[in-house]
Structure formats: structure tokens, C-alpha cells
Amino acid sequence: MHTPPADAARDFGLGRGRVYPADRAGGLLNPLRRLLHPPARLVRRLDPAPSDVLLEVGPGPGWFSRALAARVPDGSLHLLDLQEQMVTMALSRASSDVVVGTAGDAAALPFADGSFDAVAATAVLGEIPDPRAALGEFARVLRPGGRLLTLETRTDPDFIAHRRLVTMAAPVGLHPHSRHGRLLGYTAVLRRGAR
């Protein structure tokens, strides 16, 4: 596992702009979350092919990771989180040969251009000090036509409105493909255009 870059020092906690701390990871695995964020529904919205190569950025303890891994039996799922403890928990929860994990920063992804068919980032963007830079990185590591899925919940102090997401994503070549949900939050899929 890689070590996060030295400049990845952050403020950890539950408030706005703070990184959700690994010692509160249990809160992200509350079974009641099935009502709001059923993993199977998120995976349906991303709709990966069995051989797709996926990146999940900020998986936390892996609420969605197991379902994502199950959909790419002939591909792979890469997990990248700022906190090594989160990567360890997500790897253990996914418990699959197709999953690998790395500690690192979304704003400086340690992957080559065009490496992934899809990137998922759920409840993460608002915790990143420069979400535009992270979106640029997501676009860079996606192949042309690749998809970015984001999930935002209104009660999250780091909620990013859909309009703001689309405005930030357009300059890096990520364009709206589909959107689900409105009242409590939303899932958005954006597609990377050809450069």
C-alpha cells in the first residue's frame, strides 16, 4: 500500500470541509443506510460491464465496495482513500480477488491517464479542499467515454449541489449523462468526452 503524500494533512471530523474520520467509520455502515443508499441501486446506476476496471475514490469502510466488486468479476476494482485504515476496512468488507487498495489523495491520483472505465466517488467531493482539481484527476484517469458517478446527500455538511457539480466538471471534459434523485440528494453520472 502507498503512503499518502506529505501535503495530504487534513482536518478530520464531522463538520463541513473536514475529512470523515476512520474512527467513526461505523456510522457509514449503519444498516439503516440501506433505505437511503442501497448499494445495488448505486451499482445499477453506474452499470459496469463484467470486465470493467473501476476506481472507487474515498470508499470509507466500503459501504458500496462489495457490490461494485461483485459486478466486475472479469475486471478489477481499485480503492483509493486518504486514510489507510479506511482502505483496510473496505478491502476486508469487499473481500474479493478483484479488489486492490491504495492510500492516496484524490487530487493527485497515482494512476496513468485513461486507466479506468468508471470512477465512483460517493459523499467525497465536498471533503476535498479543491474539488475542481479532483474532478480534473477523475477525468484524466478515465478513458474517453468513461463514467464518473457521484452521490451527494442533502444532510451531509459537505453537500455539493448538482448545478455546482456540473459547472465544475464541464471545464475538465466531464458532461452530465444521468441524474437520479432530488429531494434527499442525488446520484449523478457524468461522461468523459473525447479530448
Ligand SMILES: C[S@@+](CC[C@H](N)C(=O)[O-])C[C@H]1O[C@@H](n2cnc3c(N)ncnc32)[C@H](O)[C@@H]1O
Ligand atoms: C463521508 S466518507 C464516505 C465514504 C463512502 N464513500 C461512503 O459513501 O460510505 C468520505 C471518505 O472520503 C475520504 N476522503 C476525503 N478526502 C479525500 C481525498 N482528498 N482523497 C481520497 N479520499 C478522501 C475520507 O477519508 C472518507 O473515507
